[in-house]
Amino acid sequence: MEPIIEYLLQSIIIGIVLNFPLLFVILKKEYLTVPGGTVAGAIATLLIFIISPILWIAFVTFFISSSVISKWRISYKKEILENFAKGTKRDSWQVFSNSFPSIIFGLLYLVIDFFPNLAAGLPNMPLNSPWLFGAFSAIATHTSDTWMTELGIFSPQKPRLITKLSQTVPSGTSGGITLIGTISGIIGSSFTSGIYCCAFSFIYPHEKCILPLFLGMVIIGLGGGLIDSIEGATIQAIYYCEHCLKETEKKSHSCGNTTKLIRGIPFLNNDLVNLTSALLSAFLALFLYILLNINLP
Numbered sequence: 001m002e003p004i005i006e007y008l009l010q011s012i013i014i015g016i017v018l019n020f021p022l023l024f025v026i027l028k029k030e031y032l033t034v035p036g037g038t039v040a041g042a043i044a045t046l047l048i049f050i051i052s053p054i055l056w057i058a059f060v061t062f063f064i065s066s067s068v069i070s071k072w073r074i075s076y077k078k079e080i081l082e083n084f085a086k087g088t089k090r091d092s093w094q095v096f097s098n099s100f101p102s103i104i105f106g107l108l109y110l111v112i113d114f115f116p117n118l119a120a121g122l123p124n125m126p127l128n129s130p131w132l133f134g135a136f137s138a139i140a141t142h143t144s145d146t147w148m149t150e151l152g153i154f155s156p157q158k159p160r161l162i163t164k165l166s167q168t169v170p171s172g173t174s175g176g177i178t179l180i181g182t183i184s185g186i187i188g189s190s191f192t193s194g195i196y197c198c199a200f201s202f203i204y205p206h207e208k209c210i211l212p213l214f215l216g217m218v219i220i221g222l223g224g225g226l227i228d229s230i231e232g233a234t235i236q237a238i239y240y241c242e243h244c245l246k247e248t249e250k251k252s253h254s255c256g257n258t259t260k261l262i263r264g265i266p267f268l269n270n271d272l273v274n275l276t277s278a279l280l281s282a283f284l285a286l287f288l289y290i291l292l293n294i295n296l297p
């Protein structure tokens with residue numbers, strides 16, 4: 001059998017078997033809205049597994065940790081969360097925006113770097129690819145951004161607007177950042193970068209490029225999370241509820257009132273902001289990897 005066909009068949013079968021218990025947990029814990037989110041989530045995780053099992057570990061870690069953090073101390077967050085466009089469950093659009101950049105970069109890695117090697121019978125290079133580094137960096141951005149938002153809520157100090165740090169804003173405002181949130185973002189980004197670098201150092205134990213790769217992904221992941229906040233403060237669609245006198249990301253407020261667009265681009269919602277910031281991070285990571293000029297067997 002062709003090695004590429006063999007690889008695809010094998011990873012589809014193992015992917016389905018591994019994702020099945022995960023799907024069960026997701027449904028049971030109600031991390032995704034049924035059924036749209038679950039179908040989207042199942043397709044995304046299977047695709048990511050086919051691209052790379054290590055990328056799959058990073059994606060699943062991001063997904064589970066973010067879902068757990070989102071639900072943590074939910075009663076405290078509830079009032080603040082009403083300003084966000086979404087609740088604690090992820091829907092299909094959120095799954096799409098959180099997986100699309102890594103899937104695109106991952107597919108490019110398969111076609112450009114992995115399959116040609118496989119077909120030529122060369123030794124596999126499961127991690128040495130700028131495209132795969134980009135795919136991991138997109139996940140680092142989502143992890144950083146989600147941890148930043150979900151844990152920043154607990155800051156004792158009021159958030160400051162990222163585009164004008166002298167100005168404080170209410171908790172939950174798009175574009176508001178806190179010290180606790182930023183530190184959480186660094187930890188989130190380090191988590192994904194750590195998964196990549198552990199696997200990388202396992203395959204290439206004597207490589208000196210591991211530290212620059214680790215730090216590079218941490219900074220790019222955090223940077224992506226901050227770009228997300230800048231977009232939130234500038235071009236993201238923000239609405240106003242005249243009944244509750246509150247800013248919101250929702251077109252219709254939790255009180256039932258239809259809100260009015262007060263700033264930003266109408267179609268640019270939170271999902272699109274997440275998607276664009278992660279895509280930007282993936283491209284930055286791609287260029288960093290090429291700049292580092294890593295030559296491995």
Ligand SMILES: [Zn+2]
Pocket residue numbers: 241242243244245253254255256257
């Ligand atoms: Zn309202």
